[in-house]
Amino acid sequence: MIEERVGIRIKELRNKLGISQEELAFRSGVHRTYIASLEVGKRNISIATLEKIVNALEVKFSEFFDF
Numbered sequence: 001m002i003e004e005r006v007g008i009r010i011k012e013l014r015n016k017l018g019i020s021q022e023e024l025a026f027r028s029g030v031h032r033t034y035i036a037s038l039e040v041g042k043r044n045i046s047i048a049t050l051e052k053i054v055n056a057l058e059v060k061f062s063e064f065f066d067f
Contacts, residue, residue, distance in 0.1 A: 004041030027056035
């Protein structure tokens with residue numbers, strides 16, 4: 001499912017940056033437990049929230065969806 005693929009990608013890019021879920025939450029303004037739920041594919045993400053996370057991961061949308 002797309003939720004799982006997006007979650008895996010968030011985790012992959014977060015690990016590549018070497019930051020914790022808590023640091024990603026701080027950078028994006030999204031709660032840490034929400035980040036955790038996204039990474040395991042349990043939550044649907046809005047475009048607005050995805051934009052915050054993508055910016056916090058320091059990638060472009062096109063790079064984010066290159067999976």
